Amino acid sequence: MDSRISLVFSSLLLVCFLIHVSVYSIEPIPTLSIKAPGNCTYEAWNDVTQHTFRNETKYRKWGLSKKWQLKQSVSPVGLTLISAFVYNDSISVTTTFIGYKRVGRKVICRYFDCNREEIPNTEFESIIFPFAVVNCARRAHAKYISLMLPDEQSSKSIQPIPMTFRAFAEPLHEFGVCLGQFYGDTAKWLEIVESVESHRILGATMFYFVSIEVTMYDSQVFTYYDRLGLSETVHILMDHKPNYQFHELQQNECYYRSRQHSKWVLNVDLDERLMFNKKYSFVNFLRTLPANTGEITFSVARVVKRENNMEKYENNQTQLEENLLFLKYNETSDRGWGVPKGVFNPNLVHSLFYHFARLRDPSAIVLNVLPNIGYIRHYRTVVANTVASNWLEGYKVHNEPLDHDFAEELKRRVFLEVANIYNKKEMKCEDAAVEKLENLKMDGDSCVWKNGTRINK
Ligand SMILES: *[C@@H]1O[C@H](CO)[C@@H](O)[C@H](O)[C@H]1NC(C)=O
Ligand SMILES: *[C@@H]1O[C@H](CO)[C@@H](O)[C@H](O)[C@H]1NC(C)=O
Ligand SMILES: *[C@@H]1O[C@H](CO)[C@@H](O)[C@H](O)[C@H]1NC(C)=O
Ligand SMILES: *[C@@H]1O[C@H](CO)[C@@H](O)[C@H](O)[C@H]1NC(C)=O
Ligand SMILES: *[C@@H]1O[C@H](CO)[C@@H](O)[C@H](O)[C@H]1NC(C)=O
Ligand SMILES: *[C@@H]1O[C@H](CO)[C@@H](O)[C@H](O)[C@H]1NC(C)=O
Numbered sequence: 001m002d003s004r005i006s007l008v009f010s011s012l013l014l015v016c017f018l019i020h021v022s023v024y025s026i027e028p029i030p031t032l033s034i035k036a037p038g039n040c041t042y043e044a045w046n047d048v049t050q051h052t053f054r055n056e057t058k059y060r061k062w063g064l065s066k067k068w069q070l071k072q073s074v075s076p077v078g079l080t081l082i083s084a085f086v087y088n089d090s091i092s093v094t095t096t097f098i099g100y101k102r103v104g105r106k107v108i109c110r111y112f113d114c115n116r117e118e119i120p121n122t123e124f125e126s127i128i129f130p131f132a133v134v135n136c137a138r139r140a141h142a143k144y145i146s147l148m149l150p151d152e153q154s155s156k157s158i159q160p161i162p163m164t165f166r167a168f169a170e171p172l173h174e175f176g177v178c179l180g181q182f183y184g185d186t187a188k189w190l191e192i193v194e195s196v197e198s199h200r201i202l203g204a205t206m207f208y209f210v211s212i213e214v215t216m217y218d219s220q221v222f223t224y225y226d227r228l229g230l231s232e233t234v235h236i237l238m239d240h241k242p243n244y245q246f247h248e249l250q251q252n253e254c255y256y257r258s259r260q261h262s263k264w265v266l267n268v269d270l271d272e273r274l275m276f277n278k279k280y281s282f283v284n285f286l287r288t289l290p291a292n293t294g295e296i297t298f299s300v301a302r303v304v305k306r307e308n309n310m311e312k313y314e315n316n317q318t319q320l321e322e323n324l325l326f327l328k329y330n331e332t333s334d335r336g337w338g339v340p341k342g343v344f345n346p347n348l349v350h351s352l353f354y355h356f357a358r359l360r361d362p363s364a365i366v367l368n369v370l371p372n373i374g375y376i377r378h379y380r381t382v383v384a385n386t387v388a389s390n391w392l393e394g395y396k397v398h399n400e401p402l403d404h405d406f407a408e409e410l411k412r413r414v415f416l417e418v419a420n421i422y423n424k425k426e427m428k429c430e431d432a433a434v435e436k437l438e439n440l441k442m443d444g445d446s447c448v449w450k451n452g453t454r455i456n457k
Helices: 001-021 056-063 154-155 190-200 216-227 245-258 282-287 315-322 405-424 434-443
Strands: 081-086 091-095 108-112 126-127 133-138 146-147 161-165 173-182 205-210 230-236 262-269 272-276 294-307 331-333 336-342 349-352 359-360 367-368 373-379 397-399
Touching: 001 161, 056 126, 091 146, 091 245, 126 133, 133 146, 146 154, 146 359, 173 190, 173 282, 190 205, 190 216, 190 272, 190 405, 205 216, 216 331, 230 245, 245 262, 245 349, 245 405, 262 272, 272 282, 294 359, 315 405, 349 397, 349 434
Parallel strands: 081 161, 173 205, 173 262, 205 230, 294 367, 294 373
Antiparallel strands: 081 091, 091 133, 108 126, 108 146, 146 161, 262 336, 272 373, 294 331, 294 336, 331 397, 349 359
């Protein structure tokens, strides 16, 4: 800095300092004595204490059943809290405490006020059930919740997390989607956009993502849809390589996240898309179902996916079109019931499993949809060195493209959103001060004049 300027600058500072001191002379406060601001505001809906949680008797019985012990399995991950939801009749905390062996284990729920201070004498003893989830009774004015394992002293330091409001009188969404399995090192962005847009055409208005292992590039899709209010993404902090049990973790996290938020929830993997005969509206179909419908299952057709997904979008629509899965792959198997997939009603199932509910309410009925009305298209890879990539042995496939109108609409939507997410948002050179354009060039950035000419590439 020029010495003249720096002199002026420091005198200015001095003046400010003098004015400041003379006007606001206060006693210094020792930092350590600063406490969280005093009183909490209490919302009427949160003025509820209950001595039990929803289905507690049944959950304790199920949770302590010996059948879980039979499924003993390694679970390398310790207890961390993912999220907590407060419903009308219970609180559910989802965790990373995976493993069948842990089901039924004793856990203490701890409740905290708006200042993150523990509310005295409110602890509640519960168990792990269903899978990596703990249900707790409600406590008036609790804003945060934590869990503790009575036999592990170190678990006392687990920090409380906020409770997400789910005590809606009616679910906000009629049809939501649990879209699963974001781990492994393949590029996922295009499959996510295709899947979201495909299910939006059917009427889905909410998507639940559990991000476990994705690149910064892929996660832009989550950020984009979250901002639009079309999705909720939860990020799992990982210090372990995910194993197959993370699939159940994802499904159970999604089950609780969707409960009282979406009325009907489709449970699919990233490579699976629900197809519904275009003569009927899927949402209208849902409206006609008997109230005690717990699950709706669909047959599955496998579609041969011969290559890995496109890595990155390069502002090239022709290239994108060549890589759209729903146009690229038409070799389809017959629709079969071997591994059905489906839609569930969160109020009538209690826990999810890979393909259907692990636990259904005794009052719930299950409907199977005729394959010519609706089915799942499963774009299953045959790329070598992937899980069960030799599945095609024993399958017969025929040429069966997507319905033409549906494919055209999906293409339009995918083009639009991929461009919204990944097209470079370039500035107009006119917006930069003339003398800054040289800096811009030096930094290797680009801009484009209104006449279309670009500076840099
Ligand atoms: C908290 O509320 C009490 C009772 O209304 C009041 O006396 C007190 O001043 C409040 N404290 C703060 C820090 O607002
Ligand atoms: C669970 O709770 C709901 C709501 O109170 C009730 O309708 C249902 O019958 C219960 N199910 C079981 C298995 O206890
Ligand atoms: C919430 O709970 C109260 C009392 O248990 C009950 O009267 C009310 O109907 C419940 N509301 C919903 C949406 O379940
Ligand atoms: C766009 O992609 C197509 C197909 O991959 C390719 O032939 C074409 O050269 C690309 N265009 C540009 C401008 O890179
Ligand atoms: C799949 O079918 C669609 C619709 O008929 C067609 O546009 C596309 O080119 C086909 N894909 C291949 C790889 O043959
Ligand atoms: C576009 O505008 C810029 C800035 O005025 C100018 O330098 C450039 O030559 C123009 N390009 C064309 C093709 O007119």
